[in-house]
Amino acid sequence: xxxxxxxxxxxxxxxxxxxxxxxxxxxxxxxxxxxxxxxxxxxxxxxxxxxxxxxxxxxxxxxxxxxxxxxxxxxxxxxxxxxxxxxxxxxxxxxxxxxxxxxxxxxxxxxxxxxxxxxxxxxxxxxxxxxxxxxxxxxxxxxxxxxxxxxxxxxxxxxxxxxxxxxxxxxxxxxxxxxxxxxxxxxxxxxxxxxxxxxxxxxxxxxxxxxxxxxxxxxxxxxxxxxxxxxxxxxxxxxxxxxxxxxxxxxxxxxxxxxxxxxxxxxxxxxxxxxxxxxxxxxxxxxxxxxxxxxxxxxxxxxxxxxxxxxxxxxxxxxxxxxxxxxxxxxxxxxxxxxxxxxxxxxxxxxxxxxxxxxxxxxxxxxxxxxxxxxxxxxxxxxxxxxxxxxxxxxxxxxxxxxxxxxxxxxxxxxxxxxxxxxxxxxxxxxxxxxxxxxxxxxxxxxxxxxxxxxxxxxxxxxxxxxxxxxxxxxxxxxxxxxxxxxxxxxx
Amino acid sequence: xxxxxxxxxxxxxxxxxxxxxxxxxxxxxxxxxxxxxxxxxxxxxxxxxxxxxxxxxxxxxxxxxxxxxxxxxxxxxxxxxxxxxxxxxxxxxxxxxxxxxxxxxxxxxxxxxxxxxxxxxxxxxxxxxxxxxxxxxxxxxxxxxxxxxxxxxxxxxxxxxxxxxxxxxxxxxxxxxxxxxxxxxxxxxxxxxxxxxxxxxxxxxxxxxxxxxxxxxxxxxxxxxxxxxxxxxxxxxxxxxxxxxxxxxxxxxxxxxxxxxxxxxxxxxxxxxxxxxxxxxxxxxxxxxxxxxxxxxxxxxxxxxxxxxxxxxxx
Numbered sequence: 001x002x003x004x005x006x007x008x009x010x011x012x013x014x015x016x017x018x019x020x021x022x023x024x025x026x027x028x029x030x031x032x033x034x035x036x037x038x039x040x041x042x043x044x045x046x047x048x049x050x051x052x053x054x055x056x057x058x059x060x061x062x063x064x065x066x067x068x069x070x071x072x073x074x075x076x077x078x079x080x081x082x083x084x085x086x087x088x089x090x091x092x093x094x095x096x097x098x099x100x101x102x103x104x105x106x107x108x109x110x111x112x113x114x115x116x117x118x119x120x121x122x123x124x125x126x127x128x129x130x131x132x133x134x135x136x137x138x139x140x141x142x143x144x145x146x147x148x149x150x151x152x153x154x155x156x157x158x159x160x161x162x163x164x165x166x167x168x169x170x171x172x173x174x175x176x177x178x179x180x181x182x183x184x185x186x187x188x189x190x191x192x193x194x195x196x197x198x199x200x201x202x203x204x205x206x207x208x209x210x211x212x213x214x215x216x217x218x219x220x221x222x223x224x225x226x227x228x229x230x231x232x233x234x235x236x237x238x239x240x241x242x243x244x245x246x247x248x249x250x251x252x253x254x255x256x257x258x259x260x261x262x263x264x265x266x267x268x269x270x271x272x273x274x275x276x277x278x279x280x281x282x283x284x285x286x287x288x289x290x291x292x293x294x295x296x297x298x299x300x301x302x303x304x305x306x307x308x309x310x311x312x313x314x315x316x317x318x319x320x321x322x323x324x325x326x327x328x329x330x331x332x333x334x335x336x337x338x339x340x341x342x343x344x345x346x347x348x349x350x351x352x353x354x355x356x357x358x359x360x361x362x363x364x365x366x367x368x369x370x371x372x373x374x375x376x377x378x379x380x381x382x383x384x385x386x387x388x389x390x391x392x393x394x395x396x397x398x399x400x401x402x403x404x405x406x407x408x409x410x411x412x413x414x415x416x417x418x419x420x421x422x423x424x425x426x427x428x429x430x431x432x433x434x435x436x437x438x439x440x441x442x443x444x445x446x447x448x449x450x451x452x453x454x455x456x457x458x459x460x461x462x463x464x465x466x467x468x469x470x471x472x473x474x475x476x477x478x479x480x481x482x483x484x485x486x487x488x489x490x491x492x
Numbered sequence: 493x494x495x496x497x498x499x500x501x502x503x504x505x506x507x508x509x510x511x512x513x514x515x516x517x518x519x520x521x522x523x524x525x526x527x528x529x530x531x532x533x534x535x536x537x538x539x540x541x542x543x544x545x546x547x548x549x550x551x552x553x554x555x556x557x558x559x560x561x562x563x564x565x566x567x568x569x570x571x572x573x574x575x576x577x578x579x580x581x582x583x584x585x586x587x588x589x590x591x592x593x594x595x596x597x598x599x600x601x602x603x604x605x606x607x608x609x610x611x612x613x614x615x616x617x618x619x620x621x622x623x624x625x626x627x628x629x630x631x632x633x634x635x636x637x638x639x640x641x642x643x644x645x646x647x648x649x650x651x652x653x654x655x656x657x658x659x660x661x662x663x664x665x666x667x668x669x670x671x672x673x674x675x676x677x678x679x680x681x682x683x684x685x686x687x688x689x690x691x692x693x694x695x696x697x698x699x700x701x702x703x704x705x706x707x708x709x710x711x712x713x714x715x716x717x718x719x720x721x722x723x724x725x726x727x728x729x730x731x732x733x734x735x736x737x738x739x740x741x742x743x744x745x746x747x748x749x750x751x752x753x754x755x756x757x758x759x760x761x762x763x764x765x766x767x768x769x770x771x772x773x774x775x776x777x778x779x780x781x782x783x784x785x786x787x788x789x790x791x792x793x794x795x796x797x798x799x800x801x802x803x804x805x806x807x
Binding site for chain 2: 174379388
């Protein structure tokens, strides 16, 4: 027995020293989903931005770690008094990774391409306000809007608005060429994507020499991958239940931050009996957010009372409006003429927050007499049946787009919610650039959604980041879904 | 013999054609629009329609089937919707992971199962047999993804002998590549070995009750020689049948195992393609797997004739 142990330990030592021969400026990062391709301007998949945003591709502006708008390829800008003309001053001496120069023509090309009639940019709405893009000189671009748009600078910071070169735009899906501090090296499909430091970068050089994004689809495989040292960081750790276990391990750092993902129990507002305000309010009273957060996100989520992240400046705390109250819920159902309760379906997409949360919500609603039949669906089915055809009663989903309270004013959106007062506020908001007025309007918008109990507001999806304790510079929060590696470094 | 061969071939071809129709139809019926999936929640209906046209999804069903099936005949498997590269390139990258994995697993399960079966049959009803079959029962019952995780914790996390997952590619060298296939192959092989061992044992026990075995024993051959030379060869037919069926199970089992070990194999490709509604990839890869399974079964049919000369003359 003793001999065995000695042999095993010796073997382990030999192999372990081999494994730790990793160069100190290399990093292997775990991601859950593989991007379908590598062009941020041609797809909605968050996995594309998780690899390329800020690392390989840059825009006129960019979004910072706390959701703020920062200058990027544009070093500064001027806005006309009527708020319609933006003049961007661009950085000079910037090169694309293929060696060609970046200038104002590339900006015009990229924006015109994204908003063209035949464009399949997944966030085409970001460019809807643009009227013309003019090249003033190689380092100056003038963008004229059809009407003032307060979120324009923020919009230009999305991954879908990055600047690409005309020569390489069509091949970015396979071989992305941008202006960022890392350039693309290799994509072993199904396995990993490797970026290496760019020697020609215009800005502050990055500390890492090489970053490999390794695709780990199974949440259960994430912990052993970390423990064995094969992967040194999971900025979006997929297994919340294991967070407690890793927290106690001094080799790792665990950081719980906020995302822009409002996790909600969506309600089909036109379908009886959900068209009655009392019924929707009864659902809100029936929900026990704490139990849902404990069960579906290992207690890490932050409760919300309307469609706004608690990390956002404009956040108003409305969680007290519908405290968990079974009696009140039953009363409201009685007022709606449904004292005997009713049956409905709850369609659940695959993420654990939906599947686990769904079970808990179904049992909470059963307590007030609403009998839910759970229907698990795949994403493709969810998009088809729920989102496009609006064939559903209730569903659970996390709306991860930042600053997306305007979805409640969209015509034909799957909530089937229609409130002219709310629409008016959103329309005003887009024309208002005064910060204080915007906060007031956003506060009113949140209040209306909560009063109308449009959906059941549950919690803000947490971001659990786990990485080697010797690493620093990762984002704590996720104002957008990205893994910005520009400040990441090994401390020893 | 020729007639036997021709009949088998004809059956294989008809199966392929029927399978292609079923695969195509099933994938058309399941809900989900690949274009909407690619564009996400913020894209307008017009834009989705535009992309559907670009992807050729708006052509009539029958036309698309004929186009696809015709392509298969000339070994053109089409282009992936999501990756926008030829499907055959994707398959080529993946098959170099999945095929070695399945073959190693198959070899491992045979190497484990046949001796265990022989051992158990030789000690029919005694303690050794009971223990071996008890272990086999456990092997069948344990889910392979759980077993895989236990292997990872033991050999990758604790002992650090092998990586916890991933595949460095054959270009990184044969040994590093093989090293990352060892644990998945064991995880795949063990439940299969358990089944195969039970089948081998029962087939042997049945054969051992035959008259000619008694004759062989009576003429003074030692039991070991009877078991290996006379019994095993006659017990091969059910064993080969199971082995052929297991190849199909191994291909399917790789979907789970390749996820747990994050290996870029065919199983992962199909799994990803289904969730992304990359229909053309699913259809083409499933057809390839169907063809592989049919080919293996054909080989098994032919091997009966090799093992058992009576099958050759009967035709």
